[in-house]
Amino acid sequence: MSVSVLGVRHHGPGSARSLGDELERLKPDIVLIEGPPEADGLVELAKDPGLEPPVALLAHVPGEPSKAAFWPFAVFSPEWQAIRHAVEAGIPVRFCDLPAAHSLASGPEEPAARPDTPDTPDGEGPDSGIPAAVRTDPIGTLARAAGYDDPERWWEDVVEHRGDTPFQVIAEAMAAVREGHVADAYEARREAFMRRTIRRAVKDGFERIAVVCGAWHVPALAGPSREGAAWGAGLPTVKADDALLRGLPKVKAEMTWVPWTYGRLAAWSGYGAGVTSPGWYHHLFTAADRPVERWLTAAAGVLREEDLPVSSAHVIEAVRLTQSLAVLRGRPLAGLAEVTEAARAVLCEGDDLPVELIQRRMVVGERLGHVPDTTPMVPLQRHLREEQRRLKLKPEALDREHDLDLRKPLDLERSRLLHRLRLLGVEWGTPQESRSKGTFRESWTLAWRPEFDIELIEASAWGTTVPAAAGARVRDLADGGRPPGPAAPQGTAGPGPGGGGSAAPAGVSLAGLTGLVERCLLADLPDALPYVLDSLSARAALDSDVTHLMAALPAMVRAQRYGDVRGTPATGLAAIVDALLTRVCVGLGGAVTGLDDDAARDLLRHIDGVHAAVALLDGATGAEAPQGRWLATLRGASGRSDLHGLIEGRLTRILLDAGDLDADQVGPRMSRAMSAGHPPARAAAWIEGFLSGGGLLLVHDARLLALIDGWLTGLAPETFVDVLPLLRRTFGAFAAPERRSIGSRVRSLATGAVAGGEDVAELDEERAAAAVRTVLMILGKTEAE
Incomplete structure (x- = not known):
């Protein structure tokens, strides 16, 4: 009986190449690999050509997705080469590290976070019975002994770039470095379990045992090298190892294969041996x-x-x-x-x-691994794979842009899938601002991340298919569940999908519910939509803050509009929109008075949002139409004497742009706002609100420009300094061509080319005649008409 302990560097191409040659020479009848024993039943999948590295073993605790760990493998990982050698030779493979059931139960310390080299051990508890750990950096120690100032460069020179370093040499080097080292509790238990697994293999009658582990662990598994000594001599006894492993906390852990990426392998590794250049290592190996x-x-x-x-x-x-x-x-x-x-x-x-x-x-x-369909998966993962094939959306590691035309059935189905996944917290697709102005276009950036598998496992509590899970999650969110997304801590899912009622709890804002309605329509979840609408109606009936109602209305209008574009039924949505608008119109008059500067700016943002939303509503024209009711409300509010200057100016501009006021009516209002009876700061705020709709009005209306110019030039020097920041902010928001045009008009005022607010420049009728004839021809009229 022989036990060969082969020390490697995790994800080392030189170690992987040397290991393959050594296993061919030893011809073991069993291979033990550092890793969680729960994965023993998954080794046979390595025979399937559909299991393409990079892949990772994922261990997780059902119902507690925050307790999860990965063990990634690349094609150049020695452990993967050991697995491939064993399955091709038809010999058994066992993983020999501490089970995930113990490591995941012990709190935040996970096997996926422990380094090969114990340079960051944990502190020990007073009752552990284990001496305090001694910190050691073996690679750094050997590199310094060889005259290298960079440990990574030394290891690459002597091992990775050579590929022929004898394992006995590595074992002797690690034994020298580990002299006087005292393992911490976690490391001691890991090595005790590895020794237990080796003893079990010996007891099972295997004659040639190959153990593949991190080089650091070799002295703790092979023992002192003595000629003719049997394995186990000089190692801790069975009794000592059993004492270390007795009473460890335990949870139920499940294990599966998941795809991995080289980008994530570069970011961090399940073995702690970070690989900053996986593409380069892949090249060296292949x-x-x-x-x-x-x-x-x-x-x-x-x-x-x-x-x-x-x-x-x-x-x-x-x-x-x-x-x-x-x-x-x-x-x-x-x-x-x-x-x-x-x-x-x-x-x-x-x-x-x-x-x-x-x-x-x-x-x-850019490599992304792949796992075969025979891999153990929760039903939700399997359904998503089927949807990805059906919709021809291949998961890829790097960002890829997708422009969707919602008029095409395939693109519409893709959009719905991505929106449903976002409701489940799986951010595979990130919406981007579409380059098209039409509502039938969507732009997405897609990039698959390995942690999405954990999020799918977590979301499987809501259903076995993506639409069912997303619908159940929407109902939970309407009941006050935690929103999905990267900011939500793992393991904090709300109640199961079966509960709930129509009344929205106090923790759900009205704007949040309207946003959920919009997302529900985007994801095409008609079964969940009535539930959310009931919650929205209940909340809107109890909310008396008009700003909350104004914040909720734009999302509802967008939801109604998207429902039309996508062909999604949204029964009851129009009635809720109409009720919200009615309550906004009733409450706006009281909300616009008694505001300070910050409150005025906040309300102005809501007014602009509602005004843009009302413009999207279809309906009959007239006083009873949504647009008519909204403009009548603004007209009544604009006539109040206690308005903040910012609000009054903005309302005046909205009414002017809508045709409810003409320039002859706006001129006196502006004159009153800039009269000596008002403080200059209020006049400046009025101008800011009035011009927030754009500066072209001043280019085309010389009378309004002259009023502003006369007010500004009439200010005292100290007053001008006070209002200058407000004016600079106002005019700085204009586009450069607008500012140039306004400047040109102001110069005309200074030279007297414009008088009394009217342009007196003579019109060259002969030059204008050609343009007039062209316009009349376009309109289908003659000069006589």
């Missing part, structure tokens, strides 16, 4: 020969795809520079640092922007 030449050739291809001029001569010179840098620095093979410097200097000609492109596309990589 490129059998001339890796530098192949890498730079591929980099040139990436740049050419972006229409950057890169020739074969560039590649040849970059290879020469890379090799020269490696020789100068005494490296056995040029590393990523040398390759990147050569690419920057030669291929990118010193420009950092193309280097960032290479970094994103190649160094990190």
Whole structure:
């Protein structure tokens, strides 16, 4: 019987290559791998060609999605190569690390957060019975002994870039570094369980046992190296290990395979061995020969795809520079640092922007793994996979833009799926502002993230399909459940989908409910919509704050409009919109008085929102139509004497633009607002409110411009200084062409070209005749008419 403990670096291409050769030589009859034993039953899936790295083992506690951990594998991970060797050779594989059922039960400390090298151990409790841990950085210690100031560079030079370092040498190096090391409680229990698993394999009669683990653990699993000594000599006893493992907390943990990305592998790793350059490591593992030449050739291809001029001569010179840098620095093979410097200097000609492109596309990589349909999944995950196939929306690691035309059935179904997932907290798609002005267009940015699988598992409590789960989640949100999204803590889902009532609880705002109605229509959830509308009606009937009603109305109008565009039935929505508008019209008169500056600005925002929303409503014209009732309300409010200047000016401008007032009526109002009887600050606020609709009015109405100019030039110097910030903010919001046109008109006033508010420049009738004839021709009229 022989036990071979093979120390590797997690996600190390050199370790993976050496491990494959060593397993071929040893020909073990069982392979033990550092990882959670709950995954033993999932190893056989590695035979399926549909299981494509990068993938990860996901352990989670049902009902507690915040308790979850990942163990990722890339094609260059030694553990993945050990799995592949075992399944191809037909020998059993067992995972030998501490079970996830224990590690997930112990609180925030997870196996996915523990490093290979115990340089950040936890403090020990007074009753642990384990001495305080001694901090050690083994890679740093060995690198310093070899004269390196960069531990990562030393490890790459002696292991990753060579691929032929004997495992015995690594074991001896780690044994020397671990002299005097005292493991913390978590590490001691992990290593005790690994030894227990090895003993079980020996007891089961296996003769040739290969153990694949992080190099740091080798001395704790192999024991002192003595000629002829059986395995286990010098290691802790069975009794000592059992004492360490006795009484550990335990939860019910479930395990499955999920897709992973190289981008997430670069961000953090389940083994703590962070890989900042997974694309480079993948290349080192898969490129059998001339890796530098192949890498730079591929980099040139990436740049050419972006229409950057890169020739074969560039590649040849970059290879020469890379090799020269490696020789100068005494490296056995040029590393990523040398390759990147050569690419920057030669291929990118010193420009950092193309280097960032290479970094994103190649160094990190765009790879997203895949798991087969036979992988254990919750029904919601499986349904989403079917929907992705049906709608031809392939999950991808990098951001990809999608412009949807809602008039097309396929695009409409895609939009509904993305909106439903957002209701479930799965932010696969992020809405973007559409370049089209039509409501039948939507723009999305799609990027799949590994943690979405956890969110789908959490959302599976609401239903087995995406529409059913989204509908149940909407009903819960209407009852006061926590909104979905990245800001919501995991594990805080509200009550189950079966409860609820029609009355909205106090924790749900009226604006929140109207926004939920809009999202419900976007996601096409007709079964949940009546429930939300009942909650909305109940809340609106109890809410007496007119600003709340005004904040709620625009979303309701948009929801009604989207329902028309998408063909979504929204029975009862028009009645609620009409009731909200009626209550806003009744309460606005009392809400516009007695306001300070901040309250006036807040109310002005609501007035503009309601005005824009009312313009979208279809209906008959006249005093009883929505637009007629709203304008009548604004007309009545604008005549009050106790209005804030900002509100009065804005109401006047809205009525002018709507044709309810003409320029002859606006002129006296502006004169009164800027009269000496009002403080200059109020006059400035009136002008700000009046001009917030745009400055072209002053270009075309010389009388109003003259009134403002006369008021401004008549201010005392100290008063002018006081109102200047208000005026600067007002005119600074205009577009540059508008400001230039207003300036030109003001110069005309100064030179006397405009008098009495009327332009007296003579009209050249001969030059204008041609334009007049063209306009009449377009209108189908003659000059006589």
